[in-house]
Amino acid sequence: MTRPAAPARRRFLRAALTGCSVLGITVSLAACASPTFPFMPSHYTFSQKQVQEAVQRKFPYQRTVSQVFDVALSNPVVGMLPDANRVQVKLDARFASPFLRQPVDGVFTLSSELAYDAASRSVILKSPSVDNVSVSGEAQMYTQQINAAAALLATQLLTNYPIYTFKPEQLQFAGVNYEPGTITILTNGIRVQIVER
Incomplete structure (x- = not known):
């Protein structure tokens, strides 16, 4: 009885992971897990190189x-x-x-x-x-x-x-609006927390 459900589950997971990659910034799979919504990133991290290019x-x-x-x-x-x-x-x-x-x-x-x-x-x-x-x-x-x-x-x-400027789709998912929260400077980049607005 579980066989018919397996392809549907795989399709759902594939669609959800694709949704994460479409958001415009490479995030780890761990970052995709959010208590608010399981496939909205809990944070974005952008690199020192991206900041360098913006300032330059x-x-x-x-x-x-x-x-x-x-x-x-x-x-x-x-x-x-x-x-x-x-x-x-x-x-x-x-x-x-x-x-x-x-x-x-x-x-x-x-x-x-x-x-x-x-x-x-x-x-x-x-x-x-x-x-x-x-x-x-x-x-x-x-x-x-x-x-x-x-x-x-x-x-x-x-x-x-x-x-760094966020695209509108990076701060919206499934009709829910999000916004950056705590901004943390790392040794090689910047991490921006994403919270529900």
């Missing part, structure tokens, strides 16, 4: 700050800070100013929290702050001004910048 689209970037410094930023390198639950971005910086005899190169490092913006369905950089600005030579005389310029740039450039 913003650069190179050049701006005059306070009519004193011309700042050019390029070559972003994204890192994960799991202990602080923050994302770090290290940038090559080039500063030019009437106060400097010639442009000066340096390194500009900032870090940011992550948050979910429901209006755009995006995980965004929230409240980025400057961790370090390193310059050499005569520019060291203007470290305070350069740090202020870097902080202003960080706020203007990366506040609310989306690093």
